[in-house]
Amino acid sequence: MRAVIAEDLALLRDGLTRILRAHDIDVAAAVGDPVALAAALEEQQPDIAIVDVRMPPTFTNEGLVAAIEARARRPGMPVLVLSQYVEQLYARELLLSGAEGVGYLLKDRVSEVGMFVETVRKVAGGGTVLDPDVVTGMLTHHDRNQAMARLTRREREVMALMAEGRSNAAIAGKLVVTAKAVDKHINSIFMKLDLPLDAEDNRRVLAVLRYLQTD
Amino acid sequence: MDRAALRDVRWRMILRLEASVSVGIGLLMLIIWALAGARYFWPAWVWLGLAIPLALQVAIRRGRRAPKGHRLLAAHGAITCVLAAILLAIWVLAGAARHPFWPVWPILGLSVVLVGHAWIRHALPTAREQALAERVAVLTRTRRGALDVQAAELQRIERDLHDGAQARLVSVAMNLGLAEELLSKDPQSLTDLLAEARTSTLTALDDLRTVMRGIQPPVLADRGLEGAIRALALDLAVPVTVSSEIPGRVPVPVESAAYFAVCECLANVVKHSGALHALVDLGYRDGVLSVQVRDNGAGGASLTAGSGLRGVARRLEVFDGTITLTSPAGGPTVVRMEVPCELSSPRT
Missing domain, CATH: 3.30.565.10 (Histidine kinase-like ATPase, C-terminal domain)
Structure with missing residues (x-):
């Protein structure tokens, strides 16, 4: 697997590169600004871009904008956005460019190296992974939402873990229930959110998306 | 007792003395009139003459007691009232019934002047008001400047923390995370990672000190x-x-x-x-x-x-x-x- 890293602080750029290389992920390019990122993506066609939100020239959300643009140029291009603080707003904007192959994480999570590398692989494989902080924020936000109000507390917990990109087995482990029970909850969620059966493969992503995007 | 109050007391004493002298003269005139055969009641004119200075003094005094910035107008108003009263008194003494009510014209004139004064006073700002308006303009400008400076400062501090201490702590966390994994696999690179993590921690502390010095240097307080x-x-x-x-x-x-x-x-x-x-x-x-x-x-x-x-x-x-x-x-x-x-x- 090949990755491109965009991060303006050399310290963190090197740290990320080292972690990925230690886990047999090839870092095709590590750049420090959005222009270089666009060029690297064009040239390398990587399996995933790992992008810092804040980059030159204005140090606000260039990284986010660059990620969204990259996905506009190459739809479905997997992007994992990292930041030193997370905003629900940014998560929403990112998800509007499509919910597949998107990740948005607090940089702190990188220290859980195993989890982080797993996340990189998951996003590269088309998964959706959001930081638990974003999910928690949205969870409180969605308490007021009608469609979400129909979910039981247990189902919402399952939903939150799905949004964090966890597999059924991982959710079962986290909630200390059987995989079968998780299956049941997820089916119930699909029913309650009116997700059609024919989109079987995408229903998981669609549920997360619906969960995150409804106001 | 402050100086204003002292002046007030002194003025009251003088006024009382004046009033007593006036009453004395007035009584004397009354006696002379009675001795002279009590014909045409001329002492009334003397009384009027005696009353005018007293009334004017009281009027001016009242005007001066008005709040600052309104004193001139108040004095003007009081004097106008006294003059109107004098005109009315003259008309009455001259035998009201025998003449038309002529004081209406001078009183009207006085009123017009008073209203004019009041209008000018109202329309034109005083020097004090101008000074205040200028002060407000300066304060408005400097307050905006202060807020701009403050906002720029906060932005600078946020950026310093983000690129400095926070980034270094993230890097320390990354290194420690990787070190955890390498614990069994690759002890040599583990040593390097730990050393780097330690250096980053120290640099983060340095960064924090720099930021704090930028906010309020401890030595300034000391x-x-x-x-x-x-x-x-x-x-x-x-x-x-x-x-x-x-x-x-x-x-x-x-x-x-x-x-x-x-x-x-x-x-x-x-x-x-x-x-x-x-x-x-x-x-x-x-x-x-x-x-x-x-x-x-x-x-x-x-x-x-x-x-x-x-x-x-x-x-x-x-x-x-x-x-x-x-x-x-x-x-x-x-x-x-x-x-x-x-x-x-x-x-x-």
């Missing part, structure tokens, strides 16, 4: 303005002589503004002037703190180029402070800042 500037001078590449004659402690906000102003000036000296030596002179006279920074560099500095000194100017304006710069090409550059403030008791 040693005051002079001490803090001496401490600052020790860290600079250009030798700086500091002299100070401040007989007390400058208020904390002014102290902080003056300190950062000197920081900016000295940073300019180091960065731009090419000076071999700089002088900082602190003084306090007639309720004004003066700070002068002088260097023997190339000169050519300006208040408009670059935002540094302009920022200083805006910071000082909040305290009604001023900044003047003389910097001819070839030097020397002298920045003089003055901030009105009151000192607290001298340091012991």
Whole structure:
């Protein structure tokens, strides 16, 4: 697997590169600004871009904008956005460019190296992974939402873990229930959110998306 | 008893004396009139003559007691009332029934003048009001400047923390995470990672100290303005002589503004002037703190180029402070800042 890293602080750029290389992920390019990122993506066609939100020239959300643009140029291009603080707003904007192959994480999570590398692989494989902080924020936000109000507390917990990109087995482990029970909850969620059966493969992503995007 | 009250008492005594003398003269006239055969009642005219100065005095007095800024108008109003009363009295004494009511015309005239005065008074701002309006304009401008400075400061602090301490701590976490994994696999690179993590932690601490110094240098609280500037001078590449004659402690906000102003000036000296030596002179006279920074560099500095000194100017304006710069090409550059403030008791 090949990755491109965009991060303006050399310290963190090197740290990320080292972690990925230690886990047999090839870092095709590590750049420090959005222009270089666009060029690297064009040239390398990587399996995933790992992008810092804040980059030159204005140090606000260039990284986010660059990620969204990259996905506009190459739809479905997997992007994992990292930041030193997370905003629900940014998560929403990112998800509007499509919910597949998107990740948005607090940089702190990188220290859980195993989890982080797993996340990189998951996003590269088309998964959706959001930081638990974003999910928690949205969870409180969605308490007021009608469609979400129909979910039981247990189902919402399952939903939150799905949004964090966890597999059924991982959710079962986290909630200390059987995989079968998780299956049941997820089916119930699909029913309650009116997700059609024919989109079987995408229903998981669609549920997360619906969960995150409804106001 | 204050001076105004004393004057008031004195005036009352004089008025009472005047009134007694007037009443005396009035009674004397009445007696003369009665002795002379009590024909046409002429003492009324004398009484009128005696009453006029008393009434005018009372009227003026009342006017002067009105709130500041309205005194002239109040005195004018009172005098107008007295004059109207005099005219009416003359009309009555002259035998009201025998003449038309002529006082209406002069009273009308007096009223028009009074209304005119009131209108002008209302429409035209006084010198005091103009001064206040100017003050409000200055305060509005300096308050906006202060908020701009504050917002820029907060942004700078956020960025310093984000790129400094926070980034280093993230990197430490990354390294420790990787180290955890390598614990069994690759002990040699583990040592390197741990050393790097330790260095990053120390640098993060350094970064935090720098940020804190930028917010409020601890030495400023400990040693005051002079001490803090001496401490600052020790860290600079250009030798700086500091002299100070401040007989007390400058208020904390002014102290902080003056300190950062000197920081900016000295940073300019180091960065731009090419000076071999700089002088900082602190003084306090007639309720004004003066700070002068002088260097023997190339000169050519300006208040408009670059935002540094302009920022200083805006910071000082909040305290009604001023900044003047003389910097001819070839030097020397002298920045003089003055901030009105009151000192607290001298340091012991």
